[in-house]
Each structure stands twice: as C-alpha cells, then as structure tokens.
Amino acid sequence: MKYFFSQLFKDPAYVRYAIKKKFISPKSYSLESASSISDGNHYYLQAVIKATNNRKAFSNFKRDPAYNEILEHASHEEALASIEIIKNQTPELITNINDFRINDSVGGARCVEFDGLGMISPSTIRYMKVASDIISLFQNRIGENIVEIGTGYGGQYLILDRAINFSNYTLMDLNEVLELNVKYLESFVLNSYYKYSTLNQLGSEHNFDLVISNFAFSELPRDLQIKYVEKVLSKSKRGYLVMNSGNDNSVFTKGSPRWNDKPLHIKELEEMLPKFRQIEENPLTFPGNYVIVWGDDK
C-alpha cells in the first residue's frame, strides 16, 4: 500500500489532480519531468501519439482522461466568468460566436449549454478570452507574425485565426505534439498561414510581432526557458504569457526534483525579457497565476 502511494505521487498527472482537488498543498510537491511538466506526463504524450495515428482516437481525443490532465479541462465556472469579460472587452466576439464554435467540431469536445450562446466547450471559451485580451491590449498593432510556445492541439491558433487579422503563425511544441497540431488544423480552412517548429528547428532569421504562451513557457525547466528567451521571446516586439511559475506563490515555481534548477524567477525574467508588466489572470484559474505583458498600448 505504501509502495502504491509512493508511486502515485511520482505521477505528475496525479499530483496535478491532487493539488486541484486540494488533497495536497501545491507548495509540498514539485512535479517530476524530463523536459517540461507536461512532457514528464508520459500518459499525455501517449494520448497525443494515439490521437495522431488512430482515426477513432482522434475523433474523441479531447475526452481522453490522460489528455485532460494537461489540456481541455477548463471549468464551467471559469467559462461563465470569461464570457462576462469577453462581453465587456470585445462584444463582437460574442456576436460572432458561431465562428468560434467550429473549434468544437473536431476531437469530441465536451460542450455545455450557456445562456444565450448555445452549446460550446469551456475550453473554446478560454481561447476566446485570450483572443479578447490580445485584441484589447494590443488593439490594431498586433502585427503580422505571431508565435506560440506550447500550442496544445492548435485551438488557440484556430480561434485567433477567426478573431484577428494577421498573416503568419508559428506553432512551437514537442515534435509529437506538433504532428497532432497539423492533423487538427488541416481539418479546417484557415485565413492565415502557419508553420511549426521545435525549439531546435527554428531558424535564426526569425523575428516576431507577438509571442503567446499560456501555461507552457512557465512549465519548462530553466535551461529550456533560457533558450526560448534567447531564440523567441527576446525577438518578439510584444508578449502575452499566462504564467504559473516565477512568483513566490506560483504553483510550479519549485520546478521538479529531476531538473538541475528551478524555473526562472520573476526577478530573473525582468533582466532577460523586454520590459514587461504583470497583470492579473482573470478569471484566476489557480492561486499564484499571473500574466506577463509587453509592447501593449498601456
């Protein structure tokens, strides 16, 4: 029994679940991982590979419990709060909600009825909320070249493609995950053009107008973060990063025992990134989360 529990708490998926359910305090656990918190969850990568290679698994991958440990787990309450923010910031996104519902048409999304909006998944609402923040922070100065670090299945890109005008989007993630992105995105007709790249494959010629990374850059170990700063973040005029590490009270600030070092602290990020400000994550999805923004109009 003791062995069973010791193994259970080595599984990042279980630790995440236990923190969420408040069985354990986030401060008492660090997650083990090879090259990121989600990469350390081998069940997640297995689910990704299965979805990419098996038609039946692809048709329902958004409901796979192993996949849900990392993605597609936005709550109903979070979605209700997000809808109010979107209505305030960018009512046109609500008027055009049918353009965004398309994200639920592939992968077996769990849709819920929202008053006046019909059936839509809380995760699609979350991606709409990020699009709404980006429109209201950067107005019409978003630029033509957007890069996203840690793209999930490409849902944030699909929503942005429908919500704002830009030409090029670079998706950056693990190799296996990028294959799923391609399979997912090729199910749609897009307005913009995309490329995909791992950190190692990105060419040195790249400069970006906007970098986005939600719960992804902040979950990487320090050495990878430093390379992402060097190759991507420092080459981007604007930034929008939802963070769950870096501040003293953030859940992943302690990193993982397998890593040589902790993720970058906010004081270190201040030295390395273009001059940024911190804003609240709204709605707050976990205590200690925050958003880093630079190059906006405020």
Ligand SMILES: C[S@@+](CC[C@H](N)C(=O)[O-])C[C@H]1O[C@@H](n2cnc3c(N)ncnc32)[C@H](O)[C@@H]1O
């Ligand atoms: C918690 S998920 C967030 C996904 C997406 N941004 C969202 O909000 O739905 C973390 C993402 O980081 C990705 N990731 C893991 N290791 C990475 C790496 N070394 N480089 C880029 N992305 C990575 C995962 O595959 C996953 O897509």
